[in-house]
Amino acid sequence: MRAMFAREITGAGLAITVLLLLAGAGAHASSRKPATASSPNQETHRALAQTVPHMIAWIVARTGWDIESAPPVRFVASARLAKMYYGDEGGSNRPDIHALYSIERHTIYLADTWRADVLRDRSALLHELVHHLQILNKAEVDCPAQYDLQASHLQMEWLRGQGIQDPAKFFNLNEFVIYLMSQCPDYY
Numbered sequence: 001m002r003a004m005f006a007r008e009i010t011g012a013g014l015a016i017t018v019l020l021l022l023a024g025a026g027a028h029a030s031s032r033k034p035a036t037a038s039s040p041n042q043e044t045h046r047a048l049a050q051t052v053p054h055m056i057a058w059i060v061a062r063t064g065w066d067i068e069s070a071p072p073v074r075f076v077a078s079a080r081l082a083k084m085y086y087g088d089e090g091g092s093n094r095p096d097i098h099a100l101y102s103i104e105r106h107t108i109y110l111a112d113t114w115r116a117d118v119l120r121d122r123s124a125l126l127h128e129l130v131h132h133l134q135i136l137n138k139a140e141v142d143c144p145a146q147y148d149l150q151a152s153h154l155q156m157e158w159l160r161g162q163g164i165q166d167p168a169k170f171f172n173l174n175e176f177v178i179y180l181m182s183q184c185p186d187y188y
């Protein structure tokens with residue numbers, strides 16, 4: 001199951017950790033108060049539908065990619081996302097998963113806690129859209145970790161455009177960790 005996701009096929013622990021941070025794990029969870037998750041309302045679906053084409057145009061303008069089709073986006077319960085990502089492995093220490101891209105299905109999965117008015121959530125969507133366009137446009141990388149590097153850089157650039165002056169700080173990352181993300185392990 002986990003082999004179906006772009007960065008998830010790597011098994012490279014660090015890249016995965018960084019990704020999860022970028023996808024919005026942690027800090028903002030507390031600002032979403034409801035303990036009971038509710039499915040996104042119509043307004044959220046509408047906002048999503050409006051946002052995706054803008055983001056795709058933004059990504060294509062920066063990368064020069066030719067193909068800019070929009071993937072299906074599905075909302076799923078956080079528990080299901082975790083299962084898609086981690087498989088059946090146990091462990092209580094795992095970061096929450098907020099977004100995934102399936103290479104096989106060309107589909108983005110967002111946690112049903114996703115909200116259009118939460119900047120981190122929107123940036124996580126942008127990140128996964130980059131993965132979709134990477135696959136469609138056959139972006140050249142030396143190893144899967146570099147898909148994430150590019151997606152993360154674009155995500156940060158987008159956040160800067162939204163007024164976040166230090167996106168790495170926004171995600172509690174530092175430059176060293178970001179640098180490490182770009183390193184292909186020896187076994188590739």
Ligand SMILES: [Zn+2]
Binds near residue numbers: 006148151
């Ligand atoms: Zn990624």
